[in-house]
Amino acid sequence: MPSYINMSAAEKNAELKKVYEEYKHLKNMGTALDMTRGKPGFDQMDVSDNIFNLVGNNTGYKNCEGTDCRNYGGLDGLIELKHLFSQIMGVDHSQIIVGGNSSLNMMYDTIAQAMTHGFGDKPWLLQEKVKFLCPAPGYDRHFGICEYFGIEMIPVENTKDGPDMDEVEELIKDESVKGMWCVPKYSNPEGITYSDDTVRRMAAMQPAAKDFRIMWDNAYAIHDLYEDGDTLLNIYEECVKNGTEDNIIMFTSTSKITFPGAGVAAEAASPKNVELLKKRMTHQTIGPDKLNQLRHARMFPNFDVLKQHMRSHAVILRPKFEAVLDEFEKELSGKDIAVWTKPKGGYFISVNVLEGCAKRVEELCAKAGLKLTSVGATFPYGCDPKNSNIRIAPSYPSVKEVKKASEILCCAIKLAALEKLTAVDN
């Protein structure tokens, strides 16, 4: 494919005309697609349908310890799920709290607790300034929590190995930097997995703030698209080696294993942190929905069953990811107008278009009936300084729809690039 950058002015104008005709054609097809969020599709949710047969109808309501899961009690969740999450999260089951349907809620609560009660130091709300490191692009809802609590967000560049650790190591010398958001495996939105070196440096960090916490959102811990998925170093073990295990709180959930709205979330931390978190929880709730936990415990009696289950998701998701990547390869490769990631798992593909063009791409797509995640949403304060990053969430539509969406997207990327490049010429 010829690079758009190296084209003559005449060639660019000719290409613009051609791509514009393509765009007009696509626009007239009456497409109506929503790729704004990383929602699993119907077919994926159907994979877990058997879960409804596992509680009720003479199956009994007791877990392996004899607890009637219908009644009150059990603040930190069922033992079976602690063991299961222990294998997902790589810490001892005693360090796990199994919660309700939302890991986001657990993260929110953790920050809220820090605001009013601190983490061994003054409540963050009573400290002069609280800042958080935000590898960007990242997960908009993480940034939303910071914004709600008035925590100043400092964007950190992402490399192919995770956050730029030189930058991070410099920034944590500031005592008002109290934490950092991380999606360490198949990151949202880039699908990057932190390298061993990144994890080791992160575990070795000695932040100036004694109440610094890494918010380790391992949402896609076992969400591989291929058998040879990425591997993530066990950060907790690395932290223990460095004596920094109190610096990290880890989260995950089954939202993208069973049901987005009715899964089970978990958090894991050092014994000291778990004690703190549980102390708050005794005032917050009598306990999570143990019946839904019981459903999950019976659905996944061991880790192998869970891994097999995830293969069913991969079978559904893989063609959707490949449809996007194939179209990118076909339409954008060699043109020097876009750089994209090729994740081996997770829920997103990230593409960086020419600087200043992302919003125009979003607009062109919208006009052609394709709704994308709002440009900027993946950055602190909703602002992508380069106006370049686009998050693609291919999970919800069908493969056919994803193909159509990719066509529209590629066309819009080309069109926006040519508009920019020809405008520069004129």
Place this chain on the structure above:
Amino acid sequence: MPSYINMSAAEKNAELKKVYEEYKHLKNMGTALDMTRGKPGFDQMDVSDNIFNLVGNNTGYKNCEGTDCRNYGGLDGLIELKHLFSQIMGVDHSQIIVGGNSSLNMMYDTIAQAMTHGFGDKPWLLQEKVKFLCPAPGYDRHFGICEYFGIEMIPVENTKDGPDMDEVEELIKDESVKGMWCVPKYSNPEGITYSDDTVRRMAAMQPAAKDFRIMWDNAYAIHDLYEDGDTLLNIYEECVKNGTEDNIIMFTSTSKITFPGAGVAAEAASPKNVELLKKRMTHQTIGPDKLNQLRHARMFPNFDVLKQHMRSHAVILRPKFEAVLDEFEKELSGKDIAVWTKPKGGYFISVNVLEGCAKRVEELCAKAGLKLTSVGATFPYGCDPKNSNIRIAPSYPSVKEVKKASEILCCAIKLAALEKLTAVDN
């Protein structure tokens, strides 16, 4: 029955000896009963067993609006349940937020939000002093929330009509008094329902603090033991008449309708407050477990079905309450050593024994194998200043066990009273 108070010293000593023999006999029976918490019994939970057939197995996952309840979305809950809770809570369905499995969690979140973001004024954590009125005896978990957040609790005397409103009206002149806990119907632990006059005076309150909130925990809104249960005036309507509707936030749940651990909770408030609460929630969660909400919506297609369902609970609970009250009548009536409530609903009976005797009663019961709610737990900071109040939770044990428990309790009350009365004499 002869009054213990009017007995001669010799009569008291003889009675003490007799009651002590009774106690020894009961102690030797090897009873092991737990009446510490207001937990529904197995038989009550079985009443809702059909709920498990209502989602899954070809029943579909969509609600009346076509939402697939398995997926993300729906921050404030399903419309069907908003309509159902609207009838329980007496406000328009648009003012209702349907949540997860815990109304306690919703209350905690409301206070937590006030601490960090306030209610239109400065965040409570940044205000010099925050106080809460706590009608006592009351619900220990309400007081626990205040304690956790460092909110100073001011006990308010309960009358047979609810909190002493003369006292309340005086106390709210203090600008640092920011709110008040209320269990207005079949209160925990006394089973009292606020009189119309109490509700009207409460709705008419003009607290000095502009960010004052009544935390209206209507946990037992439809939990009658008898057809002619208590009726509670609609406080929201009274508030609207007074223009004080922003002063109140209301809570309820199905914890004691379906399952304590896996019910559905709801909160209701003025449009202005609902907007504030939802703003926080957008940062806190993507949404509640809609599948469990759907189960409930299908279980209770209308209010009549729900009311009929509650009658099944009443049939189970009534004999347990009556077993306690019959034993009280038989053993304590006329002795001038105990005053108890006779609730027409709810989960608790409250008995006031002679001042200074409650802890001794608790101890005597424990030694005879009956665990009671810890004395003092129903008061702010866990301290009953008169050491007199005992909360009885008859729902969990069987009728036979409740009878046995009541025997032990009455015997312990008599024994503790006689110990006190004879000690005074000696």
